[in-house]
Amino acid sequence: MSSPVELRDESFLLRCGQLAALADGRVGDSPRVGAVLVFRGRIIGEGYHKVAGEAHAEVNCLASVREDDRPKIPDSTLYVSLEPCCIQGRSGACTDLIQRHGIKRVVFAQRDATPGVNGMSVGILEEANVSVTEYNGFKPTLAPNRFRKVIASQERPFVLLKFAQSADGFLRPENREEDYWLTNPISRRLVHRWRANSTAIMVGGRTIVEDNPGLNTRLFPGPSPRVIVLDPKDRCTGREKIFRQDRKPVVFSGSDRPDLKAEVVPLSSGWKGALPQVLSWLHAARLGHLTVEGGAALLQAFIQQGLWDEARVFTSPQQLNAGLAAPALKGEVRLLREEKIGTDLLRVFARIGG
Ligand SMILES: NC(=O)c1ccc[n+]([C@@H]2O[C@H](COP(=O)([O-])OP(=O)(O)OC[C@H]3O[C@@H](n4cnc5c(N)ncnc54)[C@H](OP(=O)(O)O)[C@@H]3O)[C@@H](O)[C@H]2O)c1
Numbered sequence: 234m235s236s237p238v239e240l241r242d243e244s245f246l247l248r249c250g251q252l253a254a255l256a257d258g259r260v261g262d263s264p265r266v267g268a269v270l271v272f273r274g275r276i277i278g279e280g281y282h283k284v285a286g287e288a289h290a291e292v293n294c295l296a297s298v299r300e301d302d303r304p305k306i307p308d309s310t311l312y313v314s315l316e317p318c319c320i321q322g323r324s325g326a327c328t329d330l331i332q333r334h335g336i337k338r339v340v341f342a343q344r345d346a347t348p349g350v351n352g353m354s355v356g357i358l359e360e361a362n363v364s365v366t367e368y369n370g371f372k373p374t375l376a377p378n379r380f381r382k383v384i385a386s387q388e389r390p391f392v393l394l395k396f397a398q399s400a401d402g403f404l405r406p407e408n409r410e411e412d413y414w415l416t417n418p419i420s421r422r423l424v425h426r427w428r429a430n431s432t433a434i435m436v437g438g439r440t441i442v443e444d445n446p447g448l449n450t451r452l453f454p455g456p457s458p459r460v461i462v463l464d465p466k467d468r469c470t471g472r473e474k475i476f477r478q479d480r481k482p483v484v485f486s487g488s489d490r491p492d493l494k495a496e497v498v499p500l501s502s503g504w505k506g507a508l509p510q511v512l513s514w515l516h517a518a519r520l521g522h523l524t525v526e527g528g529a530a531l532l533q534a535f536i537q538q539g540l541w542d543e544a545r546v547f548t549s550p551q552q553l554n555a556g557l558a559a560p561a562l563k564g565e566v567r568l569l570r571e572e573k574i575g576t577d578l579l580r581v582f583a584r585i586g587g
Contacts, residue, residue, distance in 0.1 A: 242312070242340050242366065245269050245276070249314035249342070250374040252281040252290070258429040258456045261285040262384070262521035264315055264345065265377035268294035272309040277302040286323040290314070291330055307335035314374040316345040316367075319354040328357045340366045342374035346385050380522050383542055389512040390433065390523040392540055394532055395424065396559060397547040397577075403556035404529050409443075415549040420574045422452045427545070429455025431524040433515055437531035438464030445473050448526070459483065459520055462495075463511065463531060465504040469493065485511055508540055532560040539564060544582045547574070 252267025260282055268290035270278035280293025288296070291313060298306060311317075317327035317339065331339060344352050344367070355365050368374075380391030397415040398404060406413055414421070428434060429450045436446065441462055449457040460475050460482035467487050475482045476494045484495045485507060491497075498514060500507050515523060525535055535541045544562055565585035572579050 240271075240274050242368065243371065245271055245310075245312040246314065246340065246342050246368055246371055247373050248276070248279070249290075249312050250377065252279060253314045253374065253377040255281055256283060256377070257426075258431070258450075258458075259284045262381070262432055262519065264347075264381060266290040266313065266315045267374075268311060268313045270294050270298060270306065270309045270311055272302065272305040277305060277309060289318065289327055291317055291327040292325075295330065295334060307337065309336065310338040310340060311336050313339070313341040315343055315378065316341050316350060316352070317354050317358075318345060318347070318350055319357050320347075320349045328354050328361075331358065331363060332361050336363065338364045338366075340368070342368045342371040343378070344369060346381070380542075384516070384521045388516055389540070390515045390521045391542050392512075392535060393427075393431065393522070393524045394535060394541050394544040394560075395427065395524055395526050395546075396532055396544075397549060398559035399549055399551045399553040399556070401552050401554065402559050403553040404527065404559045405557045406553050407555040407557075415551060416547045416577050417549070417575045420547055420577045420579070423574060423579075425450045425453035426455070427524060428458055429453055431458040431522045433461050433520040433523045434458040435461040435463065435511070435523055435525045435531070437528050438462060438466065438468040439530070440526075440528040441473050441475065442468045442470070443528075446526070447474050447478075449478065458522075458524065459518075461485070461511065461515070461523070463504070463507055465500055465507065471495075483514075485514075504534075508534060508538055512540065529557050529560055536560055536563055539584070541584055543569075543584070546580045546582070548578045548580070550576050 248269050249267040253265040256265040263285040267281040269276050278294045278298040280290050280297050282290045319326050319328040339358055358365050383391040399415055434448050448460045462482055462484045464484050465487045471493045482495045484493055485498050485500050501510060562582055567583050567585055569581045569583050
């Protein structure tokens with residue numbers, strides 16, 4: 234029986250985009266991909282890429298099909314948010330998988346810019362009499378892999394700025410004798426979820442010394458990002474929390490610091506060339522998603538140099554009256570979304586041209 238509602242390709246691609254967005258940090262910087270298998274308007278299989286180096290979305294989708302529905306696979310359409318791969322990689326070519334299952338129609342959104350793929354799969358599938366339809370401009374599936382476009386086109390990680398400000402625009406109170414929190418516990422947990430989706434997290438040396446943050450994902454299940462510190466004046470003492478965690482942080486420092494339990498990278502041209510040096514280092518280390526969590530000087534330096542792609546700004550209802558001023562986003566900025574997280578207001582901005 235066919236579906237009573239005529240569903241279009243875009244509806245199923247939209248579902249692929251939702252599935253792709255479920256991927257968390259275990260995918261690392263690999264593409265986030267979702268796939269659905271549709272037989273006469275009914276979804277009979279769904280899957281997404283969950284762990285880097287393991288099964289692709291197409292494999293998980295086909296594996297999810299119930300025994301009763303398996304004979305329908307060759308007469309179904311496979312929808313994927315990204316072009317299926319045609320290279321062996323770590324998990325086999327999906328173009329082979331499609332042919333093995335006798336699938337005759339494939340619909341995907343964006344082409345995969347990975348060298349060796351990038352449109353090649355279309356020819357391979359068409360050669361094998363599989364009909365292929367592409368929706369390159371389909372926006373909902375672009376978002377989960379936006380960071381990969383930045384890596385490929387700018388040879389640097391995607392840079393996400395995150396900070397919290399008081400209702401009157403301060404990052405922290407003037408005199409802070411004890412711990413302070415601007416945001417509520419739900420927002421804080423959300424931040425840990427974002428951390429699990431970043432491969433690197435960066436703060437300035439003064440934030441390490443003054444706040445002593447853990448910079449891990451203790452409030453959300455998922456991998457912790459690699460900690461990066463910019464410390465041109467060698468402020469870190471080595472006694473802070475980040476130096477007591479399993480994975481060594483990377484400290485870009487003013488001098489050699491054999492006393493630090495860290496991977497120390499001396500800054501080659503003071504803090505003026507610091508950010509390009511850090512971003513090149515991250516790119517070479519294949520850490521493609523950086524979250525910058527403060528403080529004010531570091532965030533402002535990224536903004537000033539136009540080295541950012543997205544900013545997530547919490548505004549709490551607290552009034553501080555005085556303190557360290559929050560950074561101001563400058564240049565061409567677009568508000569992507571705005572939502573209330575309990576008492577906090579979250580605004581997400583994109584840098585235009587980023
Ligand atoms: N509300 C929030 O979301 C939030 C988040 C994080 C931190 N904070 C607050 O922010 C405070 C720290 O902020 P902060 O602004 O004082 O320092 P910071 O941003 O944590 O540290 C800045 C670091 O970058 C260096 N630096 C300064 N200007 C630079 C530039 N143009 N390019 C590259 N590097 C540069 C500084 O060098 P020097 O060593 O020479 O100073 C310093 O090591 C903390 O007290 C913390 O409480 C608030």
